[in-house]
Amino acid sequence: MKLHLKKASLLLSSVIMGGNLFAQDTTSTLNYVKPFSEEGAFRSWSIGVHGGMLTTHTIFGTMNHQDFRSPHEQIGYGAYIKKQITPAFGLQADFLRGKLTGAVGQPDASGPQRFSTNLNWAGALSAHFTLANINWRHQKGAIQPYLSLGGGFIGYKPTVTNADGSTVTFGNDGDVKEFYFPVGAGFKINLGSGVNLDLGYQVNFVANDNLDAYNYGNSSDKFSYAHIGLEFALGSRKKPQLANYNPVNSMRTEYMWEAKNLQSQVDAQKAENARLRSDLDATNANLAKLTTDSDGDGVYDVNDKCPNTPAGTKVDGQGCPLAKPEVKVYVTEEDKRVVKEAIKNLEFDLGKATIRAKSFPSLDRVANLLMEKNFSLKLAGHTDNTGSDELNLRLSKARAEAIKTYLVDKGANASRIEATGYGETQPIATNKTAAGRQQNRRVEFTLY
Template sequence: MKQNLFKCLPLAFSALFLGGAVQAQDKSAEANQLSTWSIGINAGALSPISPLGGKNDFSNWKTDLGYGLYIKKQLTPYFSLRLDGVRGKLKGDNAEPFDGGTVNMSSVSAFETDLSYSGSLNAVVNLFNISMFNKNSALQLYASAGAGLAGYKVKTATGSGTLTDYAAGKTISELIIPVGLGAKFKVAERINLDLGWTVNYVDGDNLDGVYRTGNDKYSYAYGGLEFALGKGGKQLAWHNPVALTYDEALQAKQTADALKSDMDAQKAENAKLRAEMSDLMKDTDGDGVSDKFDKCPGTPSGVVVDGAGCPLKVPVPVVQEKVIITEADRKVVADAIKNLEFDLNKATIRAKSYPTLNRVAELLIQKNFSLKLAGHTDNTGSNALNMRLSKARAESVRTYLVAQGANASRIEATGYGEEQPIASNKTAAGRQKNRRVEFTLY
C-alpha cells in the first residue's frame, strides 16, 4: 500500500506543477513577454553521506558520477517550481577507519547502490536577484526544498567477498526530502550556468543495506546548463521589478518638475496669507496660545497651559505611608496562629482562640495593617472537601476579625486545601501541622 501511494507521487507533483503554471499565465502583460519555462541538464558527484551531520554506516564513502534533468516553471522573479530527476550510483566500504581511528566492525564490508530513479518536486526561492540600476541581474543565489520518490537496488558484500543482491535484487522505493543551495550565472540571454548542491534525506535505513537505527541520506553536487523555453525574449527569473520601480520614480520626478512653477506660486500665496494673519497669530506671553484666544495673558515662561492659555492644575501627589512591621507585631500574629483551633472537620473557631485573635484585630485597627489569611488542611478526605474546608476556615477567621472592628477591605482569605503541606501527612503529628491557617501581615 505504501509503495503504491509513493508511485502516485510523481503524477501528483506533475499535476500540481502544471496547475501552478496555468494560474500564473495571466499575471500581467509584461510577465507574458518573459520566458517562464526552462529545462536543465547537469552532472556531478553522488556521495552516500551528508556534511550536515548524522551517523555513517561505512567508514570509507566514495564519490561516483551522477546525472540529472529538470523542468522548471518560474511563477515570480523570486519563486519557481522545479521537477527534478537524478540517476547514478552510491558506493562505500570499510577499507579505512572512521575519523579518529575507530574501526567499523559491521559484518557488511561494502555496498553499491544503483539509483534507478529519483524524482522530486521542489520549491526554489531566489535569495539574491536585485540590482537597482539593471532590469536583469547576472547572478542568482537560490535555496530549494521539496519531496519526492527514489527507487534503488542495493548490493552488499561481507568480508572480502563479492557484491551480492540485497533484498533479493528488488527495487526499493522510499520517500526523499531534498534540501539544497545553488548559484546561477547568465552566460547568454536564454542560457544559464547552474551550480548546486543537494542533500537528500531518505525515509528509510536501507540505502546501503545496513541498519543503524537512523535514516540514510546522500548528497549530489552538480554543475550544468539551463535553457529557457518559449517565445519570451528574456527570462522572468532574471527580471528585476525593483529596477522598473526606479524607472517609475524617475518618471514621477519629471512630472513633479513640471508642477514646480505651480508649487512656487502657491508658496508665495501662503507667505502673503501668513503676513496678513500675523496679528491674529501674535502670542505675547509665548505660551503657545495666540493673544486673541488667550484668556490668561501674561502667563510666566515655562508654565504648562490648557487650550485657553490658563495654567493647568497639577494634582497634589499622594504620599504613600510606609508600613513598618515590628517583632512585637509578628509575635501577636504568631500567638494567634499557635492558639487557633477549630471544631473537628468544621470551620467553627473554638472559644480558646478568641483572646489571641482579639489582639490581632486590635493590631490591624491601630496600625492599619493588611492581612492575608491562607487556610490549609492535611490529605485526609477528598481534595474538593479539603479545598472547601480550608477556604471556609480562612473566611471564618476573617469574619471574626471584621466583627471585632478590623477593616474588611484589608483582609484577604484564601483556601489551598491539601496542596501546600509543611510536614509529612504520613504521621499524626505531620497532619496536625498541616491543618493550619497562616497569617501574613503587610
C-alpha cells in the first residue's frame, strides 16, 4: 500500500509540474468572441493526458458484493482527443491502460486468494457535458465541472492465484475483450491560454463478470479510475477554447461595449452642443454690442461718436447733439433795475479787489437773473487816475474778475460772463475833483 501511495504522489507531482510548465498565463483576459461567430473563431479540438489510481472499489455498492473484497490500488494512465461541438457538449475518444489487483477479504485454505488483471487497452467514445463555464464575478471561466457518459471496448488479461499457489488465466490465451460503459464526473481548472488541469473520477461498467478472472454471482464487474491530467487546446492561441466559452457572457460584454460606445457618443455630442452654445453666446454677445444704444439716442454705440448724450437730446447720424437754434434774449426794465441796483451797492476795500458784504444781496439777485434767463453778462472794471497806469489796469481787471467769481460761485454759467479791466482809460467824469474820481471808480454791468 505504501508503495502505491508513493507512486500516486509521484504521478500527481509530475502532472502538476507539467501543468505549471505549459500554462502561459493563469490570469487570462476575458474569454470574448463576438456573439454568433462561426466555429472557426474557436479552438474546438483538444488532446489530454492523465494518470491516476485504478481500483475495483467504486462508489456504487459495497465490497461485500465484489468477487474480491480487498482491492489494491494500482497506477493507471491514459490519453484522449476531444472535439467540442458546443460550449456545453463535446465528444471524446478515450484510451486507458493500467492494472487491477485485489484479494479475498478473509483468507481461505482453499479457492482463489487474489487476482491481477492487466488492462492492456481500453477505448471508448464518450459524450461530455460541461455544466458551467463562467464565473460571473470575474466575467470569465475558471473551473468547468462536467459529466461524461460513453461506451467502448476493453482488452484485459486476468489471472487468479489460488491458495495452493497455482494460477489460472481467464480467456483464450489470456486475452479478453469485452464491451464496457464509462461514466464519469470531474472538473477542469484553467491554468492558462489553452491549458486546463483535469481532475476526474470514472466508473467503468464491464459487460461481463470475468474482469477479475472469477465468475461469482449474477452481477457484472466494474472498476473505478480517479485521475489528474492536463488538457491542451489545439489551434491558434489567439482564439478561445470553445469549452471555456460562454456565449451569454459574450453577449453581455457586447452589450456593455455598445452601451459604453453609445455613452461616448452621447458625451461627445454634449461636448459639441456645449461648444456650439458657447459659440452662439459669443455671437449673440457680439451682435448685442452692434445693436446696443447705451444712451438711448437712437444711434448704436458702435457708431456713436458722442456717447452718454443726455436723455431727450436730439442728435445727428453720429450721435452728436444737433446745434440748438439761437434763442433771442430780451432784457426787461426790471432786469436793468436789478443790475443798476447791484452797481449802486457795489463797494470794494480801498485799493483792493475785495468785495464788501454790503454788496452781496444785490449781487445774489444778479446771479439768480443770469441762471433764470440764461443771460450773458459783461463786466468792465474802471479806475480814476490816482496811481500808475499799470496799477490801475491791474486793479480794474481784478475787481471785474472778483465779481465774476462771486456770481459763478452762486451758480451762474461761467462761460456767459466776461470780465475785462480798462484802468483809467475810460473816465465818465473829471478826475480833478473827488466827486468825479468817485464816479470813475466803477464796474459796469452789461446784460445781453
